[in-house]
Amino acid sequence: MKHLKPINQKAGRIEAQIQRELAADELDVVGLESRPPDGPHIPLGCSLVFFPGWEADSQGGTAGLCQPVERDLFDCHLACFWPAHVPDQLNHSVDWTGKCASAQKDWRKLDLVFP
Amino acid sequence: MTPAVAEPGAMAPIALREFHPFEAAGERYVYMVPSAGVFKLDDPSAAVIDALSTGPRMPDDIVGELSGRFPEERLRETLQELAGIKAVGTADAPREEVVNDLPPEGFPLTTMVLNVTNKCNLACTYCYEYGEDKIVDTTFGDQPKFMLDETARDSVEFLLKESGDLPVAHLTFFGGETLLNFPVLQDTVAYARRRGAEVGKRIEFSLTTNATLLRPDIIEWLAENEIGVTVSIDGPKEMQDRMRVFHSGRGSYETVQPKIKELLRKHRTRPIGARVTLTRENLDIRRIYEHLREDMGFWEIGFAPVTTDSARDYALEDEGLDDMLGQFEELAFEWLEAAVENEHHGFSNVKDTLEEIHKGVSKAYPCGAGLGLLGVSTAGEVSLCHRFAGSDDHGFGTVTDGIDREQQREFLEDHHIKNKTDCHTCWARPICSGGCYHESQVRNGSTTGPNLHFCTWVRSWTHTCLEIYGELAERNPEFLARFDA
Ligand code: SF4
Ligand code: SF4
Numbered sequence: 094m095k096h097l098k099p100i101n102q103k104a105g106r107i108e109a110q111i112q113r114e115l116a117a118d119e120l121d122v123v124g125l126e127s128r129p130p131d132g133p134h135i136p137l138g139c140s141l142v143f144f145p146g147w148e149a150d151s152q153g154g155t156a157g158l159c160q161p162v163e164r165d166l167f168d169c170h171l172a173c174f175w176p177a178h179v180p181d182q183l184n185h186s187v188d189w190t191g192k193c194a195s196a197q198k199d200w201r202k203l204d205l206v207f208p
Numbered sequence: 209m210t211p212a213v214a215e216p217g218a219m220a221p222i223a224l225r226e227f228h229p230f231e232a233a234g235e236r237y238v239y240m241v242p243s244a245g246v247f248k249l250d251d252p253s254a255a256v257i258d259a260l261s262t263g264p265r266m267p268d269d270i271v272g273e274l275s276g277r278f279p280e281e282r283l284r285e286t287l288q289e290l291a292g293i294k295a296v297g298t299a300d301a302p303r304e305e306v307v308n309d310l311p312p313e314g315f316p317l318t319t320m321v322l323n324v325t326n327k328c329n330l331a332c333t334y335c336y337e338y339g340e341d342k343i344v345d346t347t348f349g350d351q352p353k354f355m356l357d358e359t360a361r362d363s364v365e366f367l368l369k370e371s372g373d374l375p376v377a378h379l380t381f382f383g384g385e386t387l388l389n390f391p392v393l394q395d396t397v398a399y400a401r402r403r404g405a406e407v408g409k410r411i412e413f414s415l416t417t418n419a420t421l422l423r424p425d426i427i428e429w430l431a432e433n434e435i436g437v438t439v440s441i442d443g444p445k446e447m448q449d450r451m452r453v454f455h456s457g458r459g460s461y462e463t464v465q466p467k468i469k470e471l472l473r474k475h476r477t478r479p480i481g482a483r484v485t486l487t488r489e490n491l492d493i494r495r496i497y498e499h500l501r502e503d504m505g506f507w508e509i510g511f512a513p514v515t516t517d518s519a520r521d522y523a524l525e526d527e528g529l530d531d532m533l534g535q536f537e538e539l540a541f542e543w544l545e546a547a548v549e550n551e552h553h554g555f556s557n558v559k560d561t562l563e564e565i566h567k568g569v570s571k572a573y574p575c576g577a578g579l580g581l582l583g584v585s586t587a588g589e590v591s592l593c594h595r596f597a598g599s600d601d602h603g604f605g606t607v608t609d610g611i612d613r614e615q616q617r618e619f620l621e622d623h624h625i626k627n628k629t630d631c632h633t634c635w636a637r638p639i640c641s642g643g644c645y646h647e648s649q650v651r652n653g654s655t656t657g658p659n660l661h662f663c664t665w666v667r668s669w670t671h672t673c674l675e676i677y678g679e680l681a682e683r684n685p686e687f688l689a690r691f692d693a
Contacts, residue, residue: 096286097247097293100237100681102692103568104245104293111292 213267213291213298215284222287223264223299224257228635230671232678238295239674242304244568244638246677247293252278252286257295264299308626309572311579314613316372318580321594322363324355324392325384326586330418330460333451334487334514334522336595336650337384351598352586354389359588359607360396366590366607367400368407377404381415382583382594390426397433416440416483418452420460422467424474431475438481439468439506443496450489451522465504472505479507481556486532487514487522493535501554508556511536515647518661529665537672544676548684561639561673562680566691570638572625577645578604578616592619592655595646602655628658636667 099108186206193199213222226241236249238257249257255274259265265273271283278286290296294304326337364379371377379400381393397413404411414436430437441464442448449459472480482500486493493511500506513524513532524532539555546553573579577593584590585598588607596602604619605612623645631637642648642658643666649655680687 094289094292096250096253096282096289098250099245100248100678101244101246101566101568101688103243103570104240104247106568107240107243107245107293 213287213296216268218267221264221266221299222260222270222291222296224260225294225297225301226304226635227295228671228674229257230674230678232675233682235678235682237674237678238293239565239635240293240295241635242306242570242638243294244565244570245293246565246568246674246681247295248678248681250286252282253290256283256286256290260296303632306626306632308621308624310617310620310624311572313617314372315579316374317367317370317377317582317611318374319378319380319576319582320363320367321380321382321581321583321597322355322360322396323382323384323583323585323594323597324360324386324389324396325353326351326598327353327388328383328385328418329388329420329454330385331453331455332485333453334485334516334520336515336646350587355392355586355588357392357395359586360392361399362588363584363607364396364400364403364411366584366610367411368403368409370611371409374409376410376412378412378414380594381413382597383416385421386415386417387421387426390421394429397435401433412436414438414478418460419464419468419471422464422471424470427471427474430471431477434477436478436480437471437475438483439464439471440485441468441482441500442484442490443492444499444503447490447492447496451485451487468504481508481510482506484509484511485514486511486524486528488524488528489522491524491528491531491535493532493539497539497555506554507552508554508559510556510560515644515650517650529662533665533668533672536669540672540676544679547680547687550684550687558673558676561670562677563691564639565673565677566688568638571641573620573623574641574643574645578619578623582611592645596649622656627656630660631658634663634667636663636670639670640666 094108094111099105189206190203192202213220227238228241230237230239236254238247238249239245240247252274255277256270259270259273267284267287270287271280274283287296328335328337367377367379379396381396383389386393393415400411400413413433415430416438417440419439419441429435440452442450442452445459445461445465448461448464452460454460482504484490484496484500490496496511497509500509511532513529514522516523518525536557540558543553543555543558575581575593577583577596581593582590582604583592583594583597584607587598589598590604590606590611591597591599592602592604603612604615623642625631625637625641628642631640631642634640643662644659645655647659647662648657651659651661677688
């Protein structure tokens with residue numbers, strides 16, 4: 094700020110907050126790991142988010158994905174309960190993962206659910 | 209994000225929002241409400257505020273009006289910055305709501321005030337514990353006269369537990385006259401030290417006394433145990449002896465004077481303060497201050513107006529409060545001159561307010577009572593603060609059962625500034641927040657309402673402290689770092 098000089102501690106914090114807001118307005122890419130007030134923190138596993146390294150690895154293939162696709166299956170229905178994407182394990186398909194002790198090994202055992 | 213209020217062609221008129229302006233050392237400042245930020249204005253920002261003080265305007269009109277004095281770009285910048293700190297905003301924007309942000313559950317206890325006795329060997333006319341305005345029946349009630357060792361130890365355990373992860377907790381002894389129960393003081397301090405060391409917590413001690421019972425061995429014990437001491441005293445002989453009398457009616461000055469001198473000579477491990485109660489008849493603050501600071505040698509002197517029903521003939525009413533304010537201001541500016549020279553001045557009222565201004569506190573509650581501070585009665589009942597110790601209506605559990613968190617929650621909900629609608633338009637609310645619950649109880653018969661009889665006084669005093677703060681920020685900014693912690 095050029096015209097107002099922060100004098101007490103609170104004024105200093107207000108100025109810092111204004112700077113952050115201005116900076117946030119200019120940024121268009123924000124690290125997923127950064128948390129408010131520097132940036133958004135979006136919970137893992139939400140399919141609205143583009144995860145770099147999730148669809149394709151650094152070579153353009155799928156061998157070295159930073160997150161196994163099957164992980165997303167679990168995050169979607171554990172971290173954010175989302176019965177549209179995965180079976181509703183809270184009420185209707187309680188045993189859906191019963192045969193799948195380790196997602197990385199057993200994910201094929203997860204089957205479709207027919208209501 | 210701050211809306212761009214100042215873009216050329218912006219269509220919404222803008223207006224001033226909530227703040228309190230003040231001047232110091234030839235500079236202009238704003239105290240923001242409710243954020244409590246203090247900002248210094250430069251010429252263009254002061255000019256914009258002056259222009260808007262006559263009413264809302266279009267941003268382009270403001271810029272046009274002032275463009276003869278400042279370049280347009282600077283004016284737009286200024287408007288944007290003033291909008292950023294919320295000193296200006298669109299004219300039709302609603303007032304900022306006072307939000308009901310209750311403190312987190314399980315808020316830790318920082319200070320426990322232990323009423324080790326409710327007996328006193330003096331009979332001060334204005335005393336809220338025994339006088340006409342008492343709220344607890346100390347004479348015929350069921351509270352024991354003295355706290356037992358066992359209750360005091362339970363209280364220490366209570367403090368250790370309820371202070372949670374805090375590395376330091378404060379234990380203050382209160383009364384009645386605390387030294388009437390000296391054996392329990394000794395036992396409690398020894399016990400608290402041992403238990404504090406065991407659980408890895410430091411406990412700091414302090415007490416308030418009328419000084420009549422000080423003896424060499426007690427003074428030695430106070431010094432050895434680094435116990436902070438506050439002496440209740442009203443000033444030179446004729447002032448002290450007017451209200452602070454023994455049960456026989458005899459004044460107490462001759463008794464306390466040599467004992468206080470001895471205390472100040474021998475107890476050097478903690479600064480020793482005096483606390484003066486101001487009444488209509490005891491209002492020569494300058495004289496009291498000089499006597500206590502210079503003749504007696506107290507490190508700090510704090511003044512408080514007596515808490516009493518306005519009908520009492522010693523109550524401080526409007527005229528007395530004006531007089532008190534004038535004298536406070538005089539001492540406060542003297543304090544400033546000392547601070548500019550990095551010297552100590554013992555007028556503690558100004559220091560406390562400046563610290564709050566420096567940090568920019570914006571309070572939802574007037575004080576820590578019921579939150580970080582609780583009182584404990586001689587029977588071990590936990591209460592809002594020491595002044596409510598033993599009162600059935602303001603209980604928060606017992607030292608053995610712990611804080612009654614439900615009751616505490618209810619209290620905090622009822623007493624939040626959100627409910628004090630009278631205060632919602634007052635610029636002093638970040639610091640005052642309605643004022644002392646006990647004062648309100650005595651005056652209005654309930655703790656919930658704000659102390660509206662003090663508003664003029666509170667606002668004038670806060671304004672003076674802001675001026676002093678601004679002066680100090682200009683003339684000796686390094687001094688303010690002392691308030692940083
Ligand atoms: S009690 Fe009076 S001075 Fe205090 S915040 Fe309320 S309105 Fe302002
Ligand atoms: S309620 Fe009044 S007496 Fe009690 S701690 Fe608060 S300001 Fe002090």
